[in-house]
Amino acid sequence: MKYIINNSKWFYLLSALMMATAACKQNGNSEKLPILGKREAVSKIVNGNELIDTLYQTIPAFSFLNQDSTEINQSDFSNSIYVTDFFFTTCPSICPIMSRNLLQVLDKYRGNEEVKILSHTINPKYDRPSVLKKYADKLGIEGNQWEFAWGPQADIYKMADSYMVFAKEDPNAPGGFEHQGWFILVDKQARIRGAYDGTDADQVSKLLSDMDILLAEYHEQ
Amino acid sequence: MSNRSLTVLGTLLAIVAVLYACQGEEAIRKAQYYTNGQKLYAQRCQNCHGSNGEGLGQLYPPLSDTIYLAGNLNKVACMIKFGSNETIEVLGKIYDSEMPPNKDLTDQDIAYIMTYIGNSFGNELGWIKTEEVTNSLAACNKGD
Structure with missing residues (x-):
């Protein structure tokens, strides 16, 4: 009798432990970044049944030249999550801080093919690919994990809209352009998963931990 | 005899006191x-040169090269005020990015900044006075 009671005590203890572990696991799995932007419900017919699906806002197709004057487009980013920003090389205000912080991102994920960085110049008139190349060299960036995008100004500014980042030419702003220092985190399906103030150390730490959470999404199965 | 030695002692003490007061004043000014x-x-300055004067890659030089600073105080004052297009070598690396001017800064402001830089990031150059900056700027402004 005593033996049985003891045994059932163990059983309760074990099952409590198992439940706790399961709860922890579930917690770990459910930690997901939100999908930002507009969304709409679409209905489609599958096997004769009407199903409602959610369509998320995605980054539209693009084509720019990078610092090596090679074409880059959305397919170069479809196998990786990426952080994107808008800057210009002669920017005297927030851009150096943003570049310094993006270097931190690069340092953490250097060589990781699932992580890229995409910096658009909002002053394509001056920041031609050769100028971007020199900027990248001086930052100590090699290879193509961090791409610098150059293209017609209208196309770049349209992309800024898609990423929900404000940018415009303004002779009264320092350096001639007014823009926001956002770092936008985009997933492999071209959906926006986070926006961070690229000039704020705490926000950049948040970005770094959110990138781990986002990468984990692709490693679950 | 004892009167004379008292006078000497008094004079010496006075000199020491004055010297000490001057040094005290200098330390206070430096701190201000x-x-x-x-x-x-x-x-x-911090956006480009960093909160620890570390610079950024080969875009912007670090401000921790004491030998460069000590040997180029005039030039540094001029670079802060009028910007620079020059190629310079700092801690063995070449820097050729343009530095923008800060023409709205007064000589006083520049002396403040140079005293801060000159006594941070491992530098110990002491108090950099406003008159020194005024003289430096007069020298580099001659060409204009």
């Missing part, structure tokens, strides 16, 4: 300049 310079540095 340093504190004011710290604020201006955060507003005007």
